[in-house]
Amino acid sequence: MAADSTTALADGVPADGPAPAGPSVRGPRSRTTAAYLRYVAGKLGGAIVSLFAVLVTSFFLFRLIPGDPVKYLTGGRQVSAEQLAAYRKEFGLDLPLWEQFTQYCGKALTGDFGTSYQFNGPVMDKIREALPNTVLLTGAAFVLYSLLGLVLGTRSAWRNGSLTDRFNTGLALVLFSVPSFWLGLMLIIILSVGMGPIPGLFPTGGMESGDSQGFGHVIDVLHHMVLPVITLVAVQYGETLLVTRSALLDEMGSDYLTTARAKGLSNDLVRRRHAVPNAMLPTVTLMFVNLGRVVAGTILVETVFSWPGLGSLFYQGLSVPDLPLVQALFFVFASAVIVMNTLADLIYPLLDPRVGR
Structure with missing residues (x-):
């Protein structure tokens, strides 16, 4: 028996037989990595399919628009x-x-x-020319309405049922329901054309007056940005507020928050350190989708305020119809949203390890 035991130990096998099979030290990590890679591959594959579907749609959709571009070309x-x-x-x-x-x-x-019918030049040149203007306008609005929605949404959820919560939620619902073009026109009437109590305070449209340089030019552009940015912030911040509020309300009844309070943590610390980070997943999705809209711009707002961005360019293309231009812009708009959505999906596992396993 002793000889058998010695031989078994020498062969690396315990005397009472081989050890039960189980995961190696690197097994769980390897399985997690493989699962995440499969998750990434699935999301990237879905994005590629979506981009191809957008490419196909952009070609056939705009050929249904009434109008003959050749008649435009003849002037x-x-x-x-x-x-x-x-x-x-x-x-x-x-x-x-x-x-x-x-x-x-x-x-x-x-x-x-291709070549734009109305501008008689490469479509991508016109898009590159208008893109910075759209990013400037909607990028500024995105930062403002995201911060406003996050702060007010968090406070509303934490004070659920209070007067502040009812006011913030009610105002968000009203503004989120207001058409952006109508709100823009009302702001122009009240603050620009002289029919309101503060006439002539802001320009009615455009991006610049054209008679300023240097720092004065920067101030001029910012002055022209005020009304369109207010319009975009007013109609968009409510969505972020409502999503943040709903996600945080779902977390507030969790046991780990009760445990954190029982340990003596302050209410403010429980909210900032525990509740808000765990409620951010839906809000992150929304913010990434909205970030895609930064590239797409806002067609109605840019048109109302004559802002020379992608939205105005798209509106001009539709009026012809300038098929190469509207096809390219539609693809750019949709691609931006798809790419941002895919990035949000890829970041999910970093925020919640349960995703992607």
């Missing part, structure tokens, strides 16, 4: 059938629809969305 002049045919051939509109589609997809994959 309203009476032209012969031969000239119309020449215009159609120049822009590839004489080709069968399936051939137009394959050419469009092939060029789009290289970043070439």
Whole structure:
């Protein structure tokens, strides 16, 4: 028996038989990493499929718009059938629809969305020109309404049922329901054109007056930004407030918050250190989606205030219709939201380890 035991130990096997099979030291970590990689691959695959679906939709959707772009190209002049045919051939509109589609997809994959009918230049040049203006306007609004929604939403949830909570929630619901173009027009009437108590306080539209330089130019642009930013903040902050409030209310009855209070932690510390971080998952999703909208801009607000961004450019393209321009802008708008949504999905496991396992 002793000899058998010695032989078994020498072979690395216990005398009473082999140890039960179980995970190795690196097993759980390896499984977690593999699960996360599968999660990432699934999300990236879904994003690629969504982008292709947007590419297809952007081609066919705008061909349903009434209007003939060739008539715009003629400038309203009476032209012969031969000239119309020449215009159609120049822009590839004489080709069968399936051939137009394959050419469009092939060029789009290289970043070439064609030539704008109305601007007679590469579409991507016009988009690059207008993009900074949209990012400036909606980026400033995004920061303001996200902070406002988070702060007020947290306070409303923590004081659930109070007068402050009812006022914040009611105002958020009202403003979130207001059409942005209507609110913008009301602000112009009250604060710009002289029909309100404070006439002429802000410009009616545009991005600059054109007669300032240096620091004065910065002040001029900021002055023109005030009304459109107020409009965007007013109609958007309520969404963040309501989502934050709802998520935090779901957390407030949790046992770990009761335990934290029982340990003597102050109410403010329990809220900041424990409740708010655990309630951030839905709010993070919303913020990433809204960040995608920063690139998309706000078509109605930019149009009302004549702000020279992507939204105004899209509106101009629809009026023709300028097919290459609106197709490219639609793809850019949708792609921005898809990319931001995918990034939010990839960050989820970092906020909540239960996601992606």
